[in-house]
Amino acid sequence: MKSVLIVEDEIFIAMEIERILEEAGYRVVAIAADRQEALRVGGNADLAFIDLNLRDGPTGADIARELASQHDVRVVYVTANPAQIGEPAASAIGCIRKPFTDDAILSAAAIAADAANGVVSHGSIITL
Known part of the structure; x- marks a missing residue:
């Protein structure tokens, strides 16, 4: 699990x-700032880090569910507002609160890789 999509409209955060x-060896396939772009490139990723409130509004939770159902992309939410997630995507691994640390991002990526390999199951959200 090395290909990652970042769905974030604040370019410096992305x-x-x-x-x-x-720096940890992952390949970022794209940075998407809205739903249309995220869904266009999402099939090229194994993992997506997704903010909830994007350039086109609070579309992040819907993007996560669509990427999970259409492409089985593992999802990590990156948000200051975790209560907005609602029903998490089927392949959701966790939620990282903003502001985040390098360790939180890398831990989430490692947990997602473990889930892809059957080491941990998804279904409950791990907050980092």
Whole structure:
């Protein structure tokens, strides 16, 4: 599990997540700022870090559910408002609260890889 989509409309936050992941050997396939772009490129990723409130409104939770159902993309929410998640995506691994640390991003990516390999199950959200 090395290909990652970042769904975030604040470019400096997106670039920070990208830096953390790329330094650890992950390949960021795209940064998407809205639903349309995220769904267009989402099939190219194994894992997505998704903010809830994007350029086109509070579409992050819907994007997560669509990527999970259409492409089985593992999902990690990155948000200051975890209560907005509602019903999590079937492949949701966790929620990272903003502001985040490098360790939180890397831990979530590792947990997602473990879930993909059957080491942990998804269904309950781990908050980092």
